[in-house]
Amino acid sequence: KSHNVWVSRPLFPEVLDHLAQYVGVQAEATERKHTAAELREKLANVDGAIIGLSDRIDSDVIAGNRRLRVIANLAVGYNNLDVPALTAAGILATNTPDVLNETTADYAWALLLAAARRVSSAERWLRAGNWRGGMRFDDWLGLDVYGKTLGILGMGRIGQAIARRAYGFGMPVLYHNRSRLPEDIERECRAAWVEKDELLKRADHLMLVLPYNAQNHHAIGKVELALMKPTAVLVNIARGGIIDDAALAVALREGRVAAAGLDVFEGEPAVHPALRELDNAVLSPHIASASADTRRAMAQLAADNLLAALGHGPDAGHPPSLLNPEVRGGHETKT
Ligand code: GLV
Ligand code: GLV
Structure with a gap:
């Protein structure tokens, strides 16, 4: 050879x-x-x-x-x-x-749904043998996904695949990207471009699909988290370092962001210890493309x-x- x-x-x-x-x-x-x-x-x-x-x-x-x-x-x-x-x-x-576009988009939705509906923590609770006395009517209450406004930060091909799935959930889509998508693609994705701050303020749930680079380091930090709704779920399937993980852990602990679904971490495979302590964070080991x-x-x-x-x-x-x-x-x- x-x-x-x-x-x-x-x-x-x-x-x-x-x-x-x-x-x-x-x-x-x-x-x-x-x-x-x-x-x-x-x-x-x-x-x-x-x-x-x-x-x-x-x-x-x-x-x-x-x-x-x-x-x-x-x-x-x-x-x-x-x-x-x-x-x-x-x-x-x-x-x-x-x-990997479609498989990764599927997983972004898996994290959003799991975090909003508390799938991981409910399962941990069940496996620990805590479930007694039948179905609990007023416990394990989560957040709705259908009909809410979906925000997507970073609208490359994966972001677009995520957006197309939103139609089935009856979710209007707002996005922010350095460059606006061509109109025909915006129409196909039923997605409207907004400034980043407006996206953070208006999104009921927010997905991050940005590439990692120096400009995107801590694109979601303390200031950005403070703009988000306290009922919002934040999903990161892109890269560690796009979120300031320490700041996110504080926001999740204080209920200033409702929940997070995270597949990537700053310094992975290490995961910020404060995130590991939180029940309102669904954590996975960088598996979004892993079908x-x-x-x-x-x-x-x-x-x-x-x-x-x-x-x-x-x-x-x-x-x-x-x-x-x-x-x-x-x-x-x-x-
Ligand atoms: C992100 O990695 C993208 O390609 O949209
Ligand atoms: C995975 O994170 C990838 O970039 O393909």
């Missing part, structure tokens, strides 16, 4: 088999976070790599690497990649957009990107989801 690749984590065997038809594959057998030194060493002798969100690829990791041609991220978000540094080094970077079909599709897309970048397979030379097309041309001559 003319190329060798590294896969930083366990992956579906059929995807690894597919890769192995074209390239030499070295795949890790266990899931763990690699240090910069480990990444530098692993990437030194391969032509490409499939990596996960916990692997941070920056200029330090690729410094002096003359061989590496492609980094394929196993995620749509790529805040773990320093794309300008990869571009400067002539290394292609790819992600896994679109294949079997979608995770397999993401792995397959990452493999297709990697192979195409190395000149193999049906898309040879044209990775389907290239993040830095400006590298193109440059990498052909790289030896």
